Amino acid sequence: MILFPAIDIKDNQCVRLTQGKFDQVNVYSADPVEMAKKWESMGARYLHVVDLDGAKSEGFQNKKSIEKIIKSIKIPVQIGGGIRNEERIKELLNAGAQRVIVGTMAIEQQELLTELAAVYKEHLAVSIDALNGKVATRGWQDVADVDSIDLCKLLESIGIKHVVYTDISKDGMLSGPNFHIYEELSQKTGINIIASGGVTTLDDIRKLNSMNLYGAIIGKALYDNRLDFKEALREIN
Template sequence: MILYPAIDLKDGRCVRLLRGDMAAATVFAAAPADQARQFADAGFEWLHLVDLNGAFAGRPVNGDAVEAILAAVSLPVQLGGGIRDLSTIDFWLDRGVRRVILGTAAVTDPDLVRTACQRHPGCIVVGIDARDGMVAVEGWARTSEVRALDLALRFEDAGVAAIVYTDIDRDGALGGVNVEATADLAFALTTPVIASGGVASLADLRSLKAVEKTGVEGVICGRALYDGRLDPAAALKLLAEPV
């Protein structure tokens, strides 16, 4: 199971939000590229980047910070936030981003997801951010009438590389992962699922590791890594163990 350290970008800095609230941002690094280097030095295999401003604006905003990260490390990067058309997908994949994450676009323009998957095989991830099981869009500012599972099932035959499933109510709150909902989603799909939201300890990772065979391929972690609750070496060792 892959552990993805999260670098959430707001106004050019690395921050963590509480349940998606832009007004509740804690700044952890003024230079995101330096943070990326620290994660690379710690032994992580991937980086998970989110352009928070972009998610609200509907277009990339923190492009300079993303490019600085790409220049600073050789780790593969997956990027989400404000990516809602084919030209932006092409732009970031051409710049060296390994995978782009489509969230709002997956709800509002499912044909874009399918076209992007055909054009860039293995490079498209669908981000499903759920509040009480319903998909939230536009930087979590609006909750749709689409169920998380229904949205995921729409793309089962599209060639999506993975589904990032975020429980919004747990994101940044250090309250534990919604293991049951994540495992249920993964079990219902053939597409691999990446868990997100609420990781606070090795116990959370151990609980996810226990359901790895349902199709949970990885887990994203932010605040617990930044504030020292989660030791990178111990976390990586745990997730590398055979099931």
């Protein structure tokens, strides 16, 4: 299992939101590039970067910070947040991102997503953000009447290889992940699942690792010093 330290960028700063709420922001660093270097130096194999402003507004206000992160470290980076067309996918991949994550497109533009999956293959992932089992879109501001497990099955059928699955109710709450949903996804699909939301303790990591998940994203627990990243890495090695 790969552990992905999360770097969420808002106004070119490294922040964390609580349950995706833009009025509940904690700023952890004014320099996301230095934060990226820190996680690399501690042994991270992969970084998870989110453009929060892009997720909300579809702009690209944090472009310089994201490009600097990619250029400043040697480990691969996956990027999400407001990526709703092929032009943005190309732009990020050309900038050096290893994987680009789309979200809203999986609900609103499934035909386009099918075409892109055939072209970009391993370099394209889908973020499924769920609230009570239903899929949220547009930076978690809208909730569609779409079952998240059914969507995972559909994505697998069209050639998507990786899914970042976030239980919104767990995100930033430091209360542990939704183990039930990850176990169900592991049993019902063959897609590579990256767990996101609520990963807080070494025990959380042990449990997720035992489910043979592809990866887990860690955010607030690292920034609040509730979890030591090097200790977490030892749990999966």
